[in-house]
Amino acid sequence: MSTSSAPSAQRAIGTVAIRWHGSSLELLDQRLLPAEEHWITLEGASGVAQCISDMVVRGAPAIGISAAYGVALAARHAGGGDWQAEIRQAIRELAASRPTAVNLFWALQIMEAEFHGCHSLDEAVKRLAAKAVQIHREDLAANLAMADHALEFIAAETPFSVLTHCNTGALATGGYGTALGVIRRLHEQKLLNRVYADETRPWLQGSRLTAWELARDGIPVTLNADGAAAAILARGDVKWVVVGADRITANGDVANKIGTYSLAVLARHHRVGFMVVAPSSTVDMSLATGEDIPIEEREGSEVRQIRGVPIAPEGVQVFNPVFDVTPASLIDAIVTERGVVHNPNITGMRALFG
Ligand code: MRU
Numbered sequence: 001m002s003t004s005s006a007p008s009a010q011r012a013i014g015t016v017a018i019r020w021h022g023s024s025l026e027l028l029d030q031r032l033l034p035a036e037e038h039w040i041t042l043e044g045a046s047g048v049a050q051c052i053s054d055m056v057v058r059g060a061p062a063i064g065i066s067a068a069y070g071v072a073l074a075a076r077h078a079g080g081g082d083w084q085a086e087i088r089q090a091i092r093e094l095a096a097s098r099p100t101a102v103n104l105f106w107a108l109q110i111m112e113a114e115f116h117g118c119h120s121l122d123e124a125v126k127r128l129a130a131k132a133v134q135i136h137r138e139d140l141a142a143n144l145a146m147a148d149h150a151l152e153f154i155a156a157e158t159p160f161s162v163l164t165h166c167n168t169g170a171l172a173t174g175g176y177g178t179a180l181g182v183i184r185r186l187h188e189q190k191l192l193n194r195v196y197a198d199e200t201r202p203w204l205q206g207s208r209l210t211a212w213e214l215a216r217d218g219i220p221v222t223l224n225a226d227g228a229a230a231a232i233l234a235r236g237d238v239k240w241v242v243v244g245a246d247r248i249t250a251n252g253d254v255a256n257k258i259g260t261y262s263l264a265v266l267a268r269h270h271r272v273g274f275m276v277v278a279p280s281s282t283v284d285m286s287l288a289t290g291e292d293i294p295i296e297e298r299e300g301s302e303v304r305q306i307r308g309v310p311i312a313p314e315g316v317q318v319f320n321p322v323f324d325v326t327p328a329s330l331i332d333a334i335v336t337e338r339g340v341v342h343n344p345n346i347t348g349m350r351a352l353f354g
């Protein structure tokens with residue numbers, strides 16, 4: 001495999017947000033979408049770590065992929081002195097960039113193992129780049145496989161609508177998307193009436209990214225305020241709420257974007273299916289339950305302001321956890337590339353993930 005060719009946009013996999021050039025990484029700045037398509041070029045791991053913290057790149061799989069490229073860049077640009085210490089430092093820095101999505105730590109562990117097998121800087125440069133490209137490619141393949149699995153058990157004959165939260169599309173992954181991948185596939189199979197996209201306060205991943213991504217790809221989307229979800233589900237057209245995940249624990253609890261838990265409660269009340277779609281890199285069997293997941297809290301300014309414009313009294317106290325945990329008991333199916341865990345619990349999770 002060439003180390004300079006990452007997945008391309010040749011297939012209908014959605015908008016590419018991560019471009020690898022061998023000695024540099026380009027990230028589409030997701031903070032500026034949909035107003036502006038601006039790419040940031042990075043040549044070192046510190047810049048990649050900063051981009052993850054600042055949400056230039058976001059979405060669990062995309063964070064893991066970017067971090068892997070960050071390690072590859074650390075090797076590529078190592079000074080030649082204590083190159084091993086430089087790479088180790090880069091891994092530490094990347095690991096500190098965001099706490100909740102386990103894909104970050106999963107990818108760094110793979111990169112670290114690869115690095116331990118290298119006996120020279122030259123070898124590290126080649127092997128780490130190849131490994132990062134492999135992580136990127138495999139994420140895209142996992143997304144395509146998950147869409148296959150979901151379509152098998154949904155087994156619908158007539159089109160229906162779905163509701164989704166946050167952004168789980170090509171922008172958040174190596175391409176195609178997790179929950180949005182399933183939605184793409186429903187659309188390809190002419191089984192989709194419409195996607196309701198929660199705007200996803202406070203960072204607005206739903207309105208700024210999901211609505212943009214779907215509209216761009218010609219998939220019928222209706223944007224709604226998060227608070228409208230109950231009214232939408234009450235109308236009866238939505239058959240599935242489909243979301244992604246940042247970490248899934250051994251009992252099937254799921255951490256995902258804040259507001260996911262309330263959607264699961266609403267779905268159960270309205271007898272609408274609740275499906276989580278995530279690659280196995282999001283599964284953390286080392287944690288027993290969702291209570292063990294570190295939940296990131298971000299700056300209050302993300303709630304008090306929109307693009308720097310105040311929408312709340314200056315200095316008002318804010319609670320801004322950016323993920324919540326949906327208990328397994330509210331989830332109908334967890335779809336991964338290894339297969340589907342229906343009505344997740346520890347037994348079902350162990351059967352697929354050991
Ligand atoms: O804060 P973000 O935008 O990184 O949060 C993203 C989500 O919560 C997604 O639903 C999750 O990472 C899955 S992306 C395929």
